[in-house]
Amino acid sequence: MASPDLLFNLWNLFYLGAYQAAINNIDIPGLDVGAAAERDAIVFCSYIALGSYQLVISEIDSSAATSLQVVKLLALYLTGDKDWMRFSVAFWHTFCGTSADPFGAPTMTWPWEDGTNSLAVAKRRMRAHFEFMEKLGVNKWCFHDRDIAPDGKTLEETNSNLDEIVQLAKQLQGETNIKPLWGTAQLFMHPRYVHGAATSPEVKVYAYAAAQVKKALEVTHYLGGENYVFWGGREGYQxxxxxDMKRELDHLANFLQAVVDYKxxxxxxxxxxxxxxxxxxxxxxxxxxxxxxxxxxxxxxxTGEFKINVDCHHELETARINGLLGNIDANTGxxxxxxxxxxxxxxxxEATLVMSSVVKNGGLAPGGFNFDAKLSVPFV
Amino acid sequence: MASPDLLFNLWNLFYLGAYQAAINNIDIPGLDVGAAAERDAIVFCSYIALGSYQLVISEIDSSAATSLQVVKLLALYLTGDKDWMRFSVAFWHTFCGTSADPFGAPTMTWPWEDGTNSLAVAKRRMRAHFEFMEKLGVNKWCFHDRDIAPDGKTLEETNSNLDEIVQLAKQLQGETNIKPLWGTAQLFMHPRYVHGAATSPEVKVYAYAAAQVKKALEVTHYLGGENYVFWGGREGYQxxxxxDMKRELDHLANFLQAVVDYKxxxxxxxxxxxxxxxxxxxxxxxxxxxxxxxxxxxxxxxTGEFKINVDCHHELETARINGLLGNIDANTGxxxxxxxxxxxxxxxxEATLVMSSVVKNGGLAPGGFNFDAKLSVPFV
Amino acid sequence: MASPDLLFNLWNLFYLGAYQAAINNIDIPGLDVGAAAERDAIVFCSYIALGSYQLVISEIDSSAATSLQVVKLLALYLTGDKDWMRFSVAFWHTFCGTSADPFGAPTMTWPWEDGTNSLAVAKRRMRAHFEFMEKLGVNKWCFHDRDIAPDGKTLEETNSNLDEIVQLAKQLQGETNIKPLWGTAQLFMHPRYVHGAATSPEVKVYAYAAAQVKKALEVTHYLGGENYVFWGGREGYQxxxxxDMKRELDHLANFLQAVVDYKxxxxxxxxxxxxxxxxxxxxxxxxxxxxxxxxxxxxxxxTGEFKINVDCHHELETARINGLLGNIDANTGxxxxxxxxxxxxxxxxEATLVMSSVVKNGGLAPGGFNFDAKLSVPFV
Amino acid sequence: MASPDLLFNLWNLFYLGAYQAAINNIDIPGLDVGAAAERDAIVFCSYIALGSYQLVISEIDSSAATSLQVVKLLALYLTGDKDWMRFSVAFWHTFCGTSADPFGAPTMTWPWEDGTNSLAVAKRRMRAHFEFMEKLGVNKWCFHDRDIAPDGKTLEETNSNLDEIVQLAKQLQGETNIKPLWGTAQLFMHPRYVHGAATSPEVKVYAYAAAQVKKALEVTHYLGGENYVFWGGREGYQxxxxxDMKRELDHLANFLQAVVDYKxxxxxxxxxxxxxxxxxxxxxxxxxxxxxxxxxxxxxxxTGEFKINVDCHHELETARINGLLGNIDANTGxxxxxxxxxxxxxxxxEATLVMSSVVKNGGLAPGGFNFDAKLSVPFV
Structure with a gap:
């Protein structure tokens, strides 16, 4: 820490809001390296307070002290030419969650639910969702195909159900200027996926999963989604x-290549x-x-075809330095x-480390922050 | 390890089945301490092979080497005056499990199920259960109240449902000589228990839980159960x-004292x-x-009123040395x-360590081994 | 959250520092339960700002809302009749740590060290310790016997070494008004303790440990220590x-009873x-x-003879509700x-949860907060 | 499981050792799919018992049942044209370990040690090591540079120390037909490496590490080592x-590329x-x-220049399917x-899963199994 005597006056000017006076008083003799860096931080923060973001950004280069790098990140963040906070509501946790757990029945009910998984309920749910988003002032949402529309007896019926709800969503989007941050296919709930979707040992399951992703991709595109996500909850082993891990991974790669082609x-x-x-x-x-x-x-x-949707700081930074940081699922364990x-x-x-990677990445667009969190987990 | 030269002949006699000859050839000069212990183990194992369990038990005292203590445990185990393996089928995992998980719908169906939780299904399930146990040759079972009979709209209706199924179980028990190892009340699935049963902050919930345990205790008693279990899945905090942890624990103690009184x-x-x-x-x-x-x-x-139902070796041994080892829920993570x-x-x-505590405990009766394991967890 | 319209004026008065005016304006019609509790919190915080702690403490009883309980804890904390922050420097981490780890040699050296563990070094270390504490303005310290004075070839020589350093510490304490928060015997470093001290299977080791604790207790008493600690790093099993867990625990209990008697x-x-x-x-x-x-x-x-020295919030609260909260070793993993x-x-x-238990406990005296943390663990 | 009636005779022949008769009796009508697979397993095991390994290997193709794949692995293992068990003694754990731990001083001493880390001790240690290996009948060893020879005051002196011990090892190797499985440079103990070796922020440390690896590679080559290992204990972050993770990884890659060139x-x-x-x-x-x-x-x-030295089954299999399985450090946590x-x-x-990957890999040569285990960890 710097000697308080030497920097007292400068801090005083800064806290009084006399930013220009602070900038005019930077010649302080006798400062050691640490104190000089602190002095510089005060001065650059004063420039930030005066709105001179670009000056700060250009003056602090990569060889500057860590404390100044932080100031530079603040300037970058404040320039305002970035939409840093691209927030999204996760449809599934927010409108499909029931606060059940493996040992307990649902503890949450909504007035628009009637205990069935009908199209009528799906529509009421979707209207509630858009009403909620408008009130919240959030203009992005994320969805799974199966969570917005009920499964049918056949793929055709299932797709028809989905089309009906997507039409409604399209209409509500038009009325509200809300768009999908991303869409995805839910490939883990149905019993057919118990041993995997793209890595299932059953060729029929692989094919069904492909058909489901094809439709979900079309729907995401139709709704103006900016991203499309793969979470392979069943793509693994017990x-x-x-x-045969190699064979399953070969299948998964084929599956993803087919998505790239279709996209x-x-x-x-x-x-x-x-x-x-x-x-x-x-x-x-x-x-x-x-x-x-x-x-x-x-x-x-x-490599060039995929980025990563991720949630904690080491993972974020690993994605960033490899050009893979695409989106953040903002939750924690x-x-x-x-x-x-x-x-x-x-x-x-933790949030500071996360935002540090985001700012270094120049933001997340076209990705964003999807609040992938359950409504009622009170653990502290 | 002993020198192979000196004990070679003795091992040879033992493996040839010449147990008496082995016993007659124990004077081997020049053995060090380790080799002498090994020699003694061979000799005592020969006595065991000849059926002289009591001789082995009385000769090996608590100061003998560890390798001999193991031989003594084997002799104790083989004496046969104990029913060491009191196995039980867990009704819930075996007949109520659907192999769903938090990310997946049920993947298992049974011919007697019809998708409802009606009394008719409960009866078919119970008949299947007894048929399965008879085929398996196991004569003990364990149950939760809510898993054998469906919840009703009121406590009266719920208890009436339970009585109807218990009558059937009683009849099937009579035909098969099967009895409950233990019964219990399921105090964690219903939404009313989301914040606890005996430790709920709602007095009505506490009272409901008490009524439910009273009935489950009566039913266990009626069916000839040898034990009654408390698993407090919701008795804790987030x-x-x-x-107010102290207050909740006070309530839990009051609850358990009331059970003792009613028992x-x-x-x-x-x-x-x-x-x-x-x-x-x-x-x-x-x-x-x-x-x-x-x-x-x-x-x-x-302390005098409760024992422990437990599942891994440190826990088992802790229970044993404090006089609390009552039953084993035989599963693992x-x-x-x-x-x-x-x-x-x-x-x-792990199983060896578990059985070591069981044998030192002189068995588990009136407790036993309840196979509290899901049918389809293929993790290895 | 309360409606901002109804409480706007009250918050405004509070933030302006017009506490008496805030108190005079509490009659606000139309508040729901949540808003009323928020109003009460503002008012009680205003009383606190005016120094009326006792009024707040007596007005908020145990049935009040959680948000008011927090205000009450603040009032209790501010009454000032408690020495809440009884801080202590841990001699071992601060002056014996070398920032080595299991894979690395020491990375820290001090000018008073010369690479030996001589009495001369021990004295220089002790003087540095007191100089540091005086500069820091902390008036309590904690020590292990073996960390303040070197081991000798015999128990007599070891005790004589300890006495020589304790004399120095006594003199330095006299000059500085610093006292031990607690002392302890280090029963884990020496090879004799590899299989336990009070739970060693060797009677000679048990006896040596007893002799060492006897001396450490005397020394702690002589220096005016307010507590004496047992950390049983080797009292366990591999x-x-x-x-024989029961036998080892019996020995441990005998050992501790002997300490109570000698104390x-x-x-x-x-x-x-x-x-x-x-x-x-x-x-x-x-x-x-x-x-x-x-x-x-x-x-x-x-039970009546021991309290607990502990470091995280569930443990703290468990100790508190059982009358066992004695001291906090303030570190984290x-x-x-x-x-x-x-x-x-x-x-x-985490710190908030810890302090919540401390305030509910009415403070920790005669215990305190010992900063049991290594100087150089940069994990974040 | 197959019906015991239908396969009883076949199992009987097999257990009696009448393998040819078993093979002659494979036509059993009425077998379902599972029973037929079991029948085939018995027959193929009979062929194995008769030494017809190649027949078994060629008959069981990749579409056969899992139970037959296991039989094929057994045949592969038994063909004997592979040196499957290339065992190695780890010099450091076996001859440098002292059974100290972070809380305890050394508990193990050897007659050839004198408390110093001199060249004379290093020579006695090396002679003991070769004597031990000869007695054990193991013909491979692994070493760190710093563990076989003491550090000097300068790099020159350190290298000279290493040369002197390497000369001795070379001579002992000549007398015993023992060779290194691998050598490595110890880049984690010395304080200079506290913040990394190839990823240190200090260019001098990077250069020193490079010089150390250069020498260790030369020495491994001189002694006829079959592999060279990198364990980056300090190549990471706190x-x-x-x-700057990206920059550190760039440095690490440069470092490894330089090793490839020098090799x-x-x-x-x-x-x-x-x-x-x-x-x-x-x-x-x-x-x-x-x-x-x-x-x-x-x-x-x-990718083409490095393989992996690894220790548990998922890791082994991941290495194998990517062509990276080079060596096994046989220990466990x-x-x-x-x-x-x-x-x-x-x-x-666990060992079965490990060996399954090894057999599928066609063995490990020129890698092997290095017993990288501490002498005295009694955890069970």
């Missing part, structure tokens, strides 16, 4: 004893995002973390419990 | 910020068992482990995953 | 296969504290956590690493 | 707040191996696991403790 065919320009998670529901998920996903993308020649609690992040230290 | 009033002589678990669904469960439960029982003067997988135990080293 | 004999009125830790260096430490220690103390009739990092606590949420 | 220059044909570990001593090690290392190797164009215990592996299920 034991290596009955798993181009239909003219969807959004980013394809992979969302890593180490485990749960599988014992080992193939997209274990960012580094594992990066190894996979490189091996199968998919509890370090004392071993399962995925999907809580809202309230830890300032 | 955060200390809104929890005596109705003449139920079975053992009351508490089943500890550290967390899940709560962040912190009050019956965290055996030591925590022992602290609680001592503080509230309940996966050390690489953070949630409760309820797998069948297949690790020989 | 495997149950070669451990009374020499007239030491300080508190005896047990410091739980689950594991490391053992696989299982007998003082696993507060609940385990409480079970042990009750079983062996030692890293939730992402599996070993004990002994870091300074920097998490505000 | 916090991202002061770490070729001196004609060393051994395999370069990277040994991943997630953390400890750092909070995050850059070679976190096999997938992370594979991502790194691909990004920096190093304790799932209940959070730090690296380096125990001998005793879990049969």
């Amino acid at each position: 034991t290596l004893l009955n798993t 181009k065919k239909i003219g969807f320009n959004g980013t394809l995002l992979i969302e890593p998670k180490p485990q749960e529901p599988t014992k080992h998920q193939y997209d274990w973390d960012v580094a594992t996903t990066f190894a996979f993308l490189q091996k199968y020649g998919l 509890d370090p004392q419990v071993g399962w995925d609690t999907d809580q809202f992040m309230t830890d300032i230290a | 955060t200390l910020l809104n929890t 005596k009033k109705i003449g139920f002589n079975g053992t009351l068992l508490i089943e500890p678990k550290p967390q899940e669904p709560t962040k912190h469960q009050y019956d965290w482990d055996v030591a925590t439960t022992f602290a609680f029982l001592q503080k509230y003067g309940l 996966d050390p690489q995953v953070g949630w409760d997988t309820d797998q069948f135990m297949t690790d020989i080293a | 495997t149950l296969l070669n451990t 009374k004999k020499i007239g030491f009125n300080g508190t005896l504290l047990i410091e739980p830790k689950p594991q490391e260096p053992t696989k299982h430490q007998y003082d696993w956590d507060v609940a385990t220690t409480f079970a042990f103390l009750q079983k062996y009739g030692l 890293d939730p992402q690493v599996g070993w004990d990092t002994d870091q300074f606590m920097t998490d505000i949420a | 916090t991202l707040l002061n770490t 070729k220059k001196i004609g060393f044909n051994g395999t370069l191996l990277i040994e991943p570990k997630p953390q400890e001593p750092t909070k995050h090690q850059y070679d976190w696991d096999v997938a992370t290392t594979f991502a790194f190797l691909q990004k920096y164009g190093l 304790d799932p209940q403790v959070g730090w690296d215990t380096d125990q001998f592996m005793t879990d049969i299920a």
Whole structure:
């Protein structure tokens, strides 16, 4: 820490708001290296207070002290030419969650629910969702195909259900100027996916998953979505004893390559995002973390086609330095419990590390922050 | 390890089955301490092979080497005057499990199910259960009240449903000579228990839980159950910020004292068992482990009235040395995953440690081994 | 959240510092329950700002809303009749730590060290310690016997070394008005303690440990220490296969009873504290956590004689509600690493929960906060 | 399971050792799919018993049932044209370990030690090592430069010390036909490496590490080592707040590329191996696991030049399917403790999974199994 005697006057000017006076009084003899860096930080913060962001950005280069890098990040953040906070509401947690858990029945009900999973309920849910977003002032949303519209008896019926709800969503989007941050296909709830979707040992399941992703991609495109996400909750194994890991990964790569081809065919320009998670529901998920996903993308020649949707600071920074940072699923777990609690992040230290990577990345667009958190996890 | 030269002949006789010859050739000069212990183990194992269990038990005292203590445990185990393996089928996992998980719909169906939770289904389920047990040759079962009979609109209707199924179980027990190892009340699924049963901040919930336990205790008694279990899945907290832990523990103690009183009033002589678990669904469960439960029982003067139902070796041994080992819920978790997988135990080293405590305890009766494992957890 | 319209004026008065005016304007019609509680909080905070702590304490009873309980805790904290922040410097981490780790040699050196563990170095270290404490303005310290004075070839020589350093400490204490918060015997570094001290299977080791604790207790008493601590780093097991857990716990209880007797004999009125830790260096430490220690103390009739020295919020609160909260070792670990990092606590949420228990406890005296943290653990 | 009636005779013949008769009796009508697979397994095991390994290998193709794949692996294993069990003694754990731990002083002494780290001791240690290996009948060893020879005051003196010990090792190798499985440079103990070796922010440290690796590579080559290992214990970070991860990884890649170049220059044909570990001593090690290392190797164009030295089954299989399985460090941890215990592996299920990958890989040569386990970790 600097000697308080030498910098007292400068701090005083700064806290009084006399920013120009602070800038005019930077010649202070006898400062050691640490004190000089502190002096510089005060001066650059004064420039920021006066709105001279570009001066700060250009003056602090990569060899400057860490304390000045932080000031530069603040200037970058404040320039305002970036939409840093691209927030999104997750339809599934917010409007499909019931606050059940593996040991308990649902504890939450909504007036628009009637206990069925009918199209009528789906429509009331969608209207509630848009009403909520408008009141919140958030203009992006995220969805799974199966969460916005009910499953049918056949693929045709299922797709028809989806089309009906998507029409409604399109209309509500038009009325509100709200758009999807991303869409995705839910490939984990239905029993057919118990042993995987793109990595299922059943060719019929692989084909069904492909048909489902094709439709979800079309729908996301139709609604003006800016990204499309893959979370492979069932793409992994419970034991290596009955798993040919190489073959399953080959299948997964083929699947993703087909998505890339189809995306181009239909003219969807959004980013394809992979969302890593180490485990749960599988014992080992193939997209274990960012580094594992990066190894996979490189091996199968998919690197330029995918980015990452991720949620904690080491993972974020790993994605960033490899040009893969695409989107943030803003939630957090509890370090004392071993399962995925999907809580809202309230830890300032963690959030600071997250935002540090975001600012270094120049923001997330066309990605954003999707609040992928359950409504009622009270763990502290 | 002993020198192979000196003990070669003795091992040879033993493996050839010449047990008496082995016993007659124990004078081997020049053995060091380790080799002498090995020689003694061979000789005592020969006595065991000849059926002289009592000789082995009386000759090996508590100062003997560890390798001989193991031989003594084997002799104790083989004496046959104990029913060491009191196995039980858990009704809930075996007949109510659907192999769903938090990310997936049910993947298992049974011919007797029709998608409802009606009394008719409950009866077919119960008949299937007894048919299965007879085929398996197991003569004990365990149950939750709510898993054998459906919830009704009122407590009266719920109890009436339970009575109807219990009548059927009683009849089937009579035809098969099968009895409950233990019964219990399910106090965690219904939304009313979201913040606890005996530790709920709502007095009505506390009262409802008491009524439910009263009935479950009566039913267990009526069916000839040998034990009654408490698993307090919701008796804990999600955060200390809104929890008065002392007050909740006082309530829990009052609740358990009332059960003790009622047990005596109705003449139920079975053992009351508490089943500890550290967390899940709560962040912190009050019956965290055996030591925590022992602290609680001592503080509230309940020590003589309860034993423990437990599942891993440190916990078992802690229960045993404090006179609390009552029953074993025979399942295991996966050390690489953070949630409760309820797998069948297949690790020989762990099973050996478990059985070591059981034999030192002189068996578990009137408790036993309840196979509290899900049908389809393939983790390895 | 309350309606901003109705409480706007009250908040405005409060933030302007017009506390009496705020108090005079509490009659606001039309408030719902939540808004009324918020209004009350503003008013009570105004009383606090005016110094009327006792009014706040007496007006808010245990049935008041949680938000008011927080205000009451603030009033209690501010009354000033408590020495809430009884800070202590840990001699070992601060002056014996070298910033080595299991994979690395020491990375820190001090001018008063010369690479030996001589009495001369020990004296220079002690003088540096007191100089540091004076500069810091902290008036309590904690020590292990072996860390302040070097081991000798015999117990006599070791005790003589200790006496020589204790004389110096006594003199420095006299010059500075600094006293020990607590002393302790280091019963884990020397090879004789590899399999335990009070729970060693070797009677000579048990006896040596007893002699060492006797001396450390005398020395703590002589220096005016207010507490004496037991951390049983080696009192546990590596495997149950070669451990008679009951016998070892019996020995530990005998050992602690002897300490209680000797404490009374020499007239030491300080508190005896047990410091739980689950594991490391053992696989299982007998003082696993507060609940385990409480079970042990009750079983062996030692409850009134010991309190707990502890470091995280669930443990603190468990100690508090059982009348066992004696002292806080203020450090923290890293939730992402599996070993004990002994870091300074920097998490505000955790610190808030800790202080909540401390205030409810009416402070910690004669215990305090010992900063048991390594100088150089940069994990974030 | 197959019906016992239909296969009873076949099993009987097999267990009696009448293998040819078993083979002659394979036409059993009425077998379902499972029973037919069991029948085939019996027959193929009979062929194995008769020594017809190649028949079994050629008959069982990749579409056969899992139970037959296991039989094929057994046949492959038994063909005997592979040196499957290339065992190695780790010099450091076996001859430098003292059974100290972070809380305890050394508990092990050897007659050839005198408390110094002199060249004379280093020579006695090396002679003991070769005597031990000869007695054990193991013909491979592994070493760190700094563990076989003491550090000097300068790099020149250090290298001269190393040369002197290497001369002795060369002579002892000549007398015993023992060779290094691999050598490595110890880049984590010396304080200069506290913030990394190849990833240190100090250019001098980077250069020193390079000089050390250059020498260690030459020495490994001179002694006829078949592999050279990199374990980057300090190549990671304690916090991202002061770490430029991308820059450090760039430096690491440059470092490894330089090693590849130098290896070729001196004609060393051994395999370069990277040994991943997630953390400890750092909070995050850059070679976190096999997938992370594979991502790194691909990004920096190093894939063909390195393989992996690894220790648990998921990691092994990940290495194998990516052509990276080079060597196994045969040790294991304790799932209940959070730090690296380096125990001998005793879990049969885990060992089976490990060997399954090894056999599928056609063995490990020129790699092998290095027993990287501490002498005295009694955890069970």
